[in-house]
Amino acid sequence: MKGNSMIQLLTRGLLLVVLALTACGPAAAPTSAPPAQPPPAQPTQPPQVVVVTATPAPGRSTLVVALARAPLSIDPADHRSRESETVIRDMYDGLVTRDTTSGVHMELAESTQWLDPKTLEIKLRKGVKFHDGSEMKADDVVFTYNRVIKENAIEYPQAHTSPRKGLISPLVSIDKKDDYTVVMNFSGAWPAAMQMLVHQQIVSKAYVEKNGTKGLIEKPMGTGPFKFVSTKTGFEEVVLERFDDYYGGAPDLQPVGKACVTRAVFRVIPETSTRIAALLAGEVDIISEVPPELVNTLKQVPTVQVKTVAGTRPLWMEMNVKQAPFDDVKVRQALNYAVDKNLIIKKVYNGLAQPLGGPLMPINNFADPNLKPYPYDKDKALALLKEAGWTPGADGVLAKGGQKFTFVIDTLDATRSLAEAIASLYRDIGIDATVRIWEYSVVQPKLLAGERQAYVGDWGDSAFDPIGHMEAKWSTYVKGSTYGRGNFSGYSNKRVDELILAGETENDVAKRHAIYNEAQKLIYDEAPAVFLVLPEAIEAASSRVQNWGPASDSRENLHDVCLK
Amino acid sequence: MKAVKILERVLTTIPIMFGVAIIVFFFMRLTPGDPVDIMMGRGGAVTEREIELLREQFNLDKPLQVQLWYFLRDAVQGNLGYSYVRNKPVLDLLTERLPATIELTLGALLVSLIVALPIGILSAVRQNSFLDRSSMAGAFLGISMPGFWLGIILILLFAVRLHWLPAQGRLSYEIQLQEITGLYVLDSILTHNMPALQDSLKHLVLPSITLGAGVAAIIARVLRSSMLEVLRSDYVKLARAKGATEWVVVMKHALRNALIPTVTVVGLQVGVLLGGNMIVETVFGWPGLGRVVVDSIFNRDFPLVQGAVMVYAFTFVLTNLVVDVLYTYLNPKITL
Numbered sequence: 001m002k003g004n005s006m007i008q009l010l011t012r013g014l015l016l017v018v019l020a021l022t023a024c025g026p027a028a029a030p031t032s033a034p035p036a037q038p039p040p041a042q043p044t045q046p047p048q049v050v051v052v053t054a055t056p057a058p059g060r061s062t063l064v065v066a067l068a069r070a071p072l073s074i075d076p077a078d079h080r081s082r083e084s085e086t087v088i089r090d091m092y093d094g095l096v097t098r099d100t101t102s103g104v105h106m107e108l109a110e111s112t113q114w115l116d117p118k119t120l121e122i123k124l125r126k127g128v129k130f131h132d133g134s135e136m137k138a139d140d141v142v143f144t145y146n147r148v149i150k151e152n153a154i155e156y157p158q159a160h161t162s163p164r165k166g167l168i169s170p171l172v173s174i175d176k177k178d179d180y181t182v183v184m185n186f187s188g189a190w191p192a193a194m195q196m197l198v199h200q201q202i203v204s205k206a207y208v209e210k211n212g213t214k215g216l217i218e219k220p221m222g223t224g225p226f227k228f229v230s231t232k233t234g235f236e237e238v239v240l241e242r243f244d245d246y247y248g249g250a251p252d253l254q255p256v257g258k259a260c261v262t263r264a265v266f267r268v269i270p271e272t273s274t275r276i277a278a279l280l281a282g283e284v285d286i287i288s289e290v291p292p293e294l295v296n297t298l299k300q301v302p303t304v305q306v307k308t309v310a311g312t313r314p315l316w317m318e319m320n321v322k323q324a325p326f327d328d329v330k331v332r333q334a335l336n337y338a339v340d341k342n343l344i345i346k347k348v349y350n351g352l353a354q355p356l357g358g359p360l361m362p363i364n365n366f367a368d369p370n371l372k373p374y375p376y377d378k379d380k381a382l383a384l385l386k387e388a389g390w391t392p393g394a395d396g397v398l399a400k401g402g403q404k405f406t407f408v409i410d411t412l413d414a415t416r417s418l419a420e421a422i423a424s425l426y427r428d429i430g431i432d433a434t435v436r437i438w439e440y441s442v443v444q445p446k447l448l449a450g451e452r453q454a455y456v457g458d459w460g461d462s463a464f465d466p467i468g469h470m471e472a473k474w475s476t477y478v479k480g481s482t483y484g485r486g487n488f489s490g491y492s493n494k495r496v497d498e499l500i501l502a503g504e505t506e507n508d509v510a511k512r513h514a515i516y517n518e519a520q521k522l523i524y525d526e527a528p529a530v531f532l533v534l535p536e537a538i539e540a541a542s543s544r545v546q547n548w549g550p551a552s553d554s555r556e557n558l559h560d561v562c563l564k
Numbered sequence: 565m566k567a568v569k570i571l572e573r574v575l576t577t578i579p580i581m582f583g584v585a586i587i588v589f590f591f592m593r594l595t596p597g598d599p600v601d602i603m604m605g606r607g608g609a610v611t612e613r614e615i616e617l618l619r620e621q622f623n624l625d626k627p628l629q630v631q632l633w634y635f636l637r638d639a640v641q642g643n644l645g646y647s648y649v650r651n652k653p654v655l656d657l658l659t660e661r662l663p664a665t666i667e668l669t670l671g672a673l674l675v676s677l678i679v680a681l682p683i684g685i686l687s688a689v690r691q692n693s694f695l696d697r698s699s700m701a702g703a704f705l706g707i708s709m710p711g712f713w714l715g716i717i718l719i720l721l722f723a724v725r726l727h728w729l730p731a732q733g734r735l736s737y738e739i740q741l742q743e744i745t746g747l748y749v750l751d752s753i754l755t756h757n758m759p760a761l762q763d764s765l766k767h768l769v770l771p772s773i774t775l776g777a778g779v780a781a782i783i784a785r786v787l788r789s790s791m792l793e794v795l796r797s798d799y800v801k802l803a804r805a806k807g808a809t810e811w812v813v814v815m816k817h818a819l820r821n822a823l824i825p826t827v828t829v830v831g832l833q834v835g836v837l838l839g840g841n842m843i844v845e846t847v848f849g850w851p852g853l854g855r856v857v858v859d860s861i862f863n864r865d866f867p868l869v870q871g872a873v874m875v876y877a878f879t880f881v882l883t884n885l886v887v888d889v890l891y892t893y894l895n896p897k898i899t900l
Contacts, residue, residue, distance in 0.1 A: 062737065062738065064737065070851075072649055072650050072651075073650065073651055073652075075651075078651055079651075080603065080604065080605055081605075151617065156651075157646045157651060157652060157653050158621070158646060160617070160621045160651070161614065161617045161618075161621070163603070163604075163614070163618075165611070165614055166604075166610040166611045166614045169611045169614075232734075232735075232851070233660050233661060233664060233851035234650070234652075234657065234660055234661065234851065234856070236849075236851035237733070237737060237851075239737055265737045267732075267733060267737070267849070268849060268851070269732050269733075269849040270846045270849060270855065271712075271846050271847045271848075271849070273716050273719075273847075274715075274716070274719060274731055274732050274847055274848065274849060277716075277719045277720060277723055277724050277731045277732075278723070278731045278732050278849075280724045281723045281724045281727065281730075281731050282727075283723075283730060283731055283732070439597070439862065440597075440602070440606070441596065441597025441598070441601070441602050441862065441863075441864055442595070442596045442597055444597070444598075444601060444602075445596055445597070445598065445601075446596075457606070458606065459606050460605065460606055472610075480612060480615065481612045482610045482611055482612060485604075485610065486606060
């Protein structure tokens with residue numbers, strides 16, 4: 001979305017300026033005397049003015065959430081987008097759910113038990129009702145999972161396989177034991193099973209068989225806290241209503257019971273400035289994807305609350321390890337030392353990010369806490385570069401054998417400012433780095449073919465488990481396979497590959513930690529990437545909204561939210 | 565006779581639509597980027613088999629000529645294929661969003677004509693007056709103001725500051741409306757739904773002004789210059805000499821002839837408005853076609869892009885036809 005993001009950038013800037021310019025309302029307090037000392041200049045801070053007051057429509061009992069993008073589908077088995085999941089999970093519950101801080105909890109499942117490393121028995125909660133009043137039983141669970149794992153199980157608009165199959169690929173079959181017990185059979189030990197079951201929501205067998213997939217999309221029906229009411233123009237608006245017979249949700253997660261608000265609406269407002277304007281105008285109550293540079297301004301508005309949570313999209317600058325100068329590990333390490341992550345967090349992310357200490361994001365359950373982020377150390381970077389043969393030339397640019405150290409950092413428009421900040425830090429130590437902006441679909445094949453030099457980009461890790469992430473990002477690239485699908489540095493280490501494979505089937509948590517710790521340390525030391533930052537997800541809401549908070553995996557848990 | 569000619573012209577749009585679609589078919593496949601890779605996103609687990617199945621499902625594993633043959637074969641039968649990313653028939657996706665785009669286009673056109681016609685006429689009649697100079701300066705401003713900028717300013721002023729108009733969307737969620745044509749204003753009138761009519765009109769105002777500003781400026785300038793030319797012509801002098809009032813001279817003798825080039829420009833602008841309002845749709849969260857098409861280009865959602873281009877080609881040809889028909893009314897000497 002290059003053009004689009006450019007516009008967003010300009011309009012955000014505009015929003016800041018206009019908010020500041022129109023700040024001459026009655027809110028401005030007269031100053032009696034000039035301050036004794038002028039405050040220090042803060043060139044990068046947005047104007048510190050209270051401008052507008054959000055005015056909620058009086059007595060509105062409907063909760064309105066503004067999303068940046070429309071869900072692509074609202075069939076729990078037929079999508080691969082976060083926005084879809086965001087909306088789906090307020091209408092449908094899964095066997096288990098996840099809380100940002102406390103991990104996996106039972107939802108429609110009452111308990112789970114591993115009969116052996118490949119077999120999982122799941123006891124279902126009794127008396128759970130679908131929105132049509134029928135009871136959820138083992139048949140529904142079996143049907144739901146078969147719809148995902150069986151090939152061509154979804155018949156509309158043409159027979160096709162669920163795009164969510166890959167999320168639970170080790171699941172071979174699922175059997176009903178009795179009305180309230182199912183057994184899942186996996187192809188091998190699969191330690192990430194519980195984390196991955198979070199992403200599958202249960203549909204009613206009878207309902208889907210009667211109405212088909214088309215009927216399910218047109219009128220979704222699940223066991224979740226909200227019933228579907230209506231939708232407009234390709235899910236640009238989805239209206240939900242409280243399900244009064246809701247079983248209460250995960251018993252471990254407070255509050256338990258039916259939802260607090262009676263009606264909830266998801267609306268799509270793609271433009272950031274408009275989302276914020278709609279919040280300030282009182283048209284919506286919660287907005288997603290607030291850019292970090294607007295956080296300070298929004299915090300000044302008394303009727304708006306801003307909350308953040310660690311996101312799940314870590315960022316790296318991957319270097320093409322098969323090409324000079326990045327084929328030298330010392331150069332790669334030097335480039336890690338040369339980036340001042342704290343400065344970047346402060347200036348680019350307005351303090352709302354954390355540094356990465358290696359290939360996994362710090363909130364991944366298997367991130368090695370002993371790996372500390374490469375510290376910012378210019379001298380060490382220069383020393384390492386000198387060892388690698390790079391010394392400053394007459395013009396201050398590092399050179400080796402008459403060849404200047406110059407390279408291009410490729411990135412997408414969304415991470416332009418990050419890449420530019422890094423490039424300027426490199427120029428600071430005599431490396432001539434420039435930034436080039438691409439569209440992802442164009443640059444991705446070039447990166448996999450090893451045709452580029454360096455790439456600043458992110459990779460989602462919403463399962464909080466190394467599975468799916470380590471294999472895509474850090475194992476050797478095998479064409480057409482899932483291994484190395486996102487490995488843009490060309491990094492390949494036999495031992496790391498072995499460890500990644502071993503980790504996928506090791507059920508013993510301690511051993512699994514040991515496996516991943518070794519892999520992380522190897523990657524950390526060999527540094528195929530400059531480990532950058534994990535930005536926070538930022539959302540804002542009107543102060544009427546209570547018991548609300550953003551989730552790392554973009555879920556909008558409207559069940560808990562109340563309106564004042 | 566005229567009806568036959570119009571029908572002929574409508575029928576010629578069919579090969580044009582297909583021609584354009586075939587060109588787009590090849591252009592989209594020439595651009596780098598694999599739709600299946602993009603579909604799987606940057607994150608999460610995928611299996612090899614899954615990727616294989618997706619290629620099979622969308623016939624991406626077949627040679628290009630076979631894919632083209634499938635596309636043409638289905639298109640002739642009215643099936644434009646399925647969107648890769650949205651898993652929905654392309655025709656459904658287009659028809660559910662086209663009304664929003666048409667409504668916005670009509671709104672913008674109305675705004676631009678209301679603004680441009682009086683300005684164009686008056687500034688020609690009173691050439692070099694203060695009114696002429698200031699309105700032409702305004703027209704320059706209208707042309708140079710980018711849509712996203714004007715849109716945000718209007719939102720901040722009328723939605724956030726004054727609370728007069730809504731910032732986004734087509735209809736408030738609490739308003740019920742039975743959809744018939746998908747044009748909400750028209751549907752509200754058809755179903756005698758006053759609250760919906762008021763609400764949908766309120767939602768239409770800001771996007772229409774934003775989109776219409778640039779067009780108004782263009783129309784005003786074209787109308788002014790053609791009016792100036794016509795006003796100097798002999799038949800206008802004759803009309804004056806006959807003692808016709810200034811009103812009759814300007815509105816009947818001059819305007820009618822000055823409208824011919826103006827209508828051409830308006831016709832072209834309608835095509836531009838239908839195809840190019842992605843920015844305004846984004847700013848106002850307007851669920852139209854433009855946004856989906858741009859998304860589908862980035863997602864390499866080939867069938868959706870092809871379908872949308874066919875719609876655009878059709879509307880362009882159709883508006884040109886309407887313009888040609890209008891000529892014959894404005895100047896009976898012109899035939900189709």
